[in-house]
Amino acid sequence: MLHKSITGAGDRYNVVVIGSGLGGLTTANRLARSGHSVLLLEHHHQLGGLATWFKRKGHIFDVSLHGFPHGMVKTCRKYWNREIMESIVQLKNIVFDNPQFSLTTTFDRNDFTGILINKFKISQETIDNFFNTVAAMNFYDDQSMSTRELFETFFPGRDDVHRLLMEPITYANGSTLEDPAITYGIVFSNFMNKGVFTFKGGTDHLIGMMADELVKNGVTICKSSRVDRIVTEAGRVRGVQVGDRFIEADSVVSNSGILNTIYDLAGKDAFPAEFLDKVKTVRVNTSSCQVYIGIKKDAAIDDIGDLLFVSTSEKFSSDELLDMHTRSRTFSLYYPKTRPGHNRYTVVASMNGRFDDWDRLDESEYETEKQAMIERTLVHLEDYIPGVRQKIDWLEAATPKTIHRYTLHTKGTSFGTKFEGLDISRSIFKAVPGLFHVGSVGIIMSGWLGAINYGVIVANDVDGYIRGM
Amino acid sequence: MTIDEIKNVVLEIIQDIDDEADLENLNSGEALRDQLDLDSMDFLDIVMELRKRYQIQIPEADYPQLATLDSCVNYLTPRLKAA
DSSP: OEESSGGGOOSEEEEEEEOOSHHHHHHHHHHHHTTOOEEEEOSSSSSOTTSOEEEETTEEEESSOSOEETHHHHHHHHHSOHHHHHTEEEEOOEEEEETTEEEEEOOSHHHHHHHHHHTTOOOHHHHHHHHHHHHTOOTTSOOOSBHHHHHHHHSTTOHHHHHHHHHHHHHHHOOOTTSBHHHHHHHHHHHHHHOEEEETTHHHHHHHHHHHHHHHTTOEEESSOOOOEEEEETTEEEEEEETTEEEEEEEEEEOSOHHIIIIIIIOGGGSOHHHHHHHTTOOBOOEEEEEEEEEOTTOOOOOOOSEEEEEOOSSOOHHHHHSTTOSEEEEEEEOTTTSTTOOOOEEEEEEEEOHHHHHTSOHHHHHHHHHHHHHHHHHHHHTTSTTGGGGEEEEEEEOHHHHHHHHOOGGGOSSOBOTTHHHHHHHHHHHSTTEEEOSSBTTTBOHHHHHHHHHHHHHHHHHHHHHTO | OOHHHHHHHHHHHHHHHOTTOOOTTOOTTSBHHHHSSOOHHHHHHHHHHHHHHHOOOOOGGGGGGGSBHHHHHHHHHHHSTTO
């Protein structure tokens, strides 16, 4: 059953899932299908976490639906249903445009190989070696090599090639050239398998189908239900406190941020000192800014590609991408084909960003910076769609502070944590039996495919715990 | 369970995971991953299904022992003797 508040919840469950991001939704679904009683609690009035959307003046804006790897097809078939799988479609025109190069690609290994040979004059042998090396990377491999070192090994001094290989991944998961090469290799190889895909019908349609499937499988869902505390007793999980309701559970899966889970929900006192020492080393990842652009009802724009990685910065650098005044951004284009029947065009510009840069501003500075970001974005978009200004009837911006408000994540992170967060997330139930975490961690368990697959991995841990009780 | 029964259970679970898997021509001594379109997530599904059906817990460290059909049967035989 789907409830609008906590009043619909029962008193006892095998599993309580806190948060309905793609990881939380998938863990809940998997455990319900496996025969456990599951309660899913979401603080917002809409499910999806960062897989979200909002409506303005007849527009529907997708916040994080920008493109995911082909692996999503199999993942949705196995862990959701055929209807969801069948709504996955390819985004065929991925565009790069910056002072170093301009090109259009399907973003898969074959096409990239051709581009690297013909445009960048790299030998077939070097390219094959590079692809084979990254494809063979596992998350448990040695992590001492950085992505920068990996690129320097195969393409020494070629910062144009580094840019082509790195820029899209930085937007996808907030990683930089200094992060472990394995995190790059795993994510990049996923995309290079067959290209970039999206959901026809948009985020709202997808989350709607997921909610239907959860209800069908017996999950109790309560929206607008913010968990105040994960209750532990004698070192184990006992349940959750939501306002004046205590709900008992064999296990609690938090799809909140990993640091929120430890410091705010369970509280430091619940954990052994040596575990907390490890938690102190976890770095939260950076966040995002977005500009949402709605095109008037009867206006149309030309097809300029599905996903554009554009920059006017001479050279690529992770710091430039994170700067408040970055000259680099992606444009995600949503044509009427995205939502058949909803005949509208929207554009979402995404930039990376740091929470602190925005948090330190006073109210009027914040508004001024937001307006300036919108203006820079429009000037940039006009390079690709001349005259677009006259066709726009909605403009709005989001910053890391906006993401913080909706997700409650520490420092408004939109990409979870750096690599060390994965081990904390996966071992939390060894520190407090019955407590699990699912959500963006470790760079690789991030993005839509990473979040869903991680939901399956954690569901297996929870299932093993409950059946072993 | 007998060895043949265990073999059939594993094949049945694989077929549930991938209904297009060609199990007729499977070489039981060769890695399942190399012959079928199985990835690490699929092995997790096999582990979870075995736990659901027979209440056996397979620790992560033992996953490599599920690499081939023969090694699956060898690993599971003592654990499913009473099932």
